[in-house]
Amino acid sequence: MGPAGNTKLRPAWAVLRFACAAVLLCGLLAPAKMAWADEGASSSDASSQQEVDPSNRINPRQTPDNSFLYDTSIDELVQADSSYQGNYVQVVGEVVGDSLVAEEDPGCHWITLESLETGSSSSISVLIDDKYLGYIDAYGRYNQVGTKLQVRGTFYLTCPSHEGIMDIHAESVQLVENGIKEHEQFDIATFIPGIVLVAFGIALTFLYNYLHEKER
Numbered sequence: 001m002g003p004a005g006n007t008k009l010r011p012a013w014a015v016l017r018f019a020c021a022a023v024l025l026c027g028l029l030a031p032a033k034m035a036w037a038d039e040g041a042s043s044s045d046a047s048s049q050q051e052v053d054p055s056n057r058i059n060p061r062q063t064p065d066n067s068f069l070y071d072t073s074i075d076e077l078v079q080a081d082s083s084y085q086g087n088y089v090q091v092v093g094e095v096v097g098d099s100l101v102a103e104e105d106p107g108c109h110w111i112t113l114e115s116l117e118t119g120s121s122s123s124i125s126v127l128i129d130d131k132y133l134g135y136i137d138a139y140g141r142y143n144q145v146g147t148k149l150q151v152r153g154t155f156y157l158t159c160p161s162h163e164g165i166m167d168i169h170a171e172s173v174q175l176v177e178n179g180i181k182e183h184e185q186f187d188i189a190t191f192i193p194g195i196v197l198v199a200f201g202i203a204l205t206f207l208y209n210y211l212h213e214k215e216r
C-alpha cells in the first residue's frame with residue numbers, strides 16, 4: 001500500500017493507533033516515574049535528616065545536666081522495682097511499631113522504645129511531645145530498622161495518669177541514629193502496574209496490526 005493507503009486511514013484507526021502509543025508510553029514511563037518518586041522521597045528524607053543531625057546528634061556519654069538523672073536501660077526499667085517510681089531517667093532505644101495520638105495528652109504522641117540489647121525485646125511506652133516526631137524517620141518492624149532515640153524523662157512503674165501502665169513521660173528527646181527504611185530493598189510490586197500496562201500496550205499494537213492487515 002502506497003502513501004495513498006495511509007491517507008485513507010479512517011479516524012477510528014488513528015484513534016486506536018494513538019491509544020496504543022499512549023498506553024505503551026504510560027507503561028514504559030510508569031516504573032521510571034515510581035522510581036523517581038521513591039528516590040525523591042529518600043533524598044528529601046536524607047536532607048531532612050541532615051538538618052536534624054548536626055545539632056541533635058548526641059554523645060550518649062555526655063555528662064547529664066541533671067545530677068539526679070539515672071542513665072539506665074530499657075531492660076533495667078522493665079525489671080525495676082517500685083523504688084524507681086517517679087525517677088528522672090535516660091534511656092536509648094529503637095522506635096518500633098507505630099506512634100499513637102495521646103488522646104488524654106493533647107500535643108503528645110505515644111511511641112514504643114525497644115531495647116538495643118541483642119536478644120532482648122524489652123520495650124517501654126514513652127509519651128513524647130509532637131515536636132519530636134520529626135526525628136522518627138522509620139519505625140522498626142520486619143525488614144525495617146527504627147530510629148534510635150535517647151529519651152530523658154520521668155519513669156513510672158505504675159503511672160498514676162495512665163491507668164497504671166509502665167511508661168516514661170519524656171521531657172527531652174534526642175536523635176541517636178537514623179533508621180533504615182525497607183524501600184531500599186527491591187519491591188517487584190512497585191513495577192507490576194507498569195509491566196501490566198506495557199503488556200496491554202503490546203497486545204493492543206498486535207491487535208491493531210492484525211485488524212489493519214485483515215482489512216487490507
Ligand SMILES: [Zn+2]
Pocket residue numbers: 127156159160161162167168169
Ligand atoms: Zn504516664
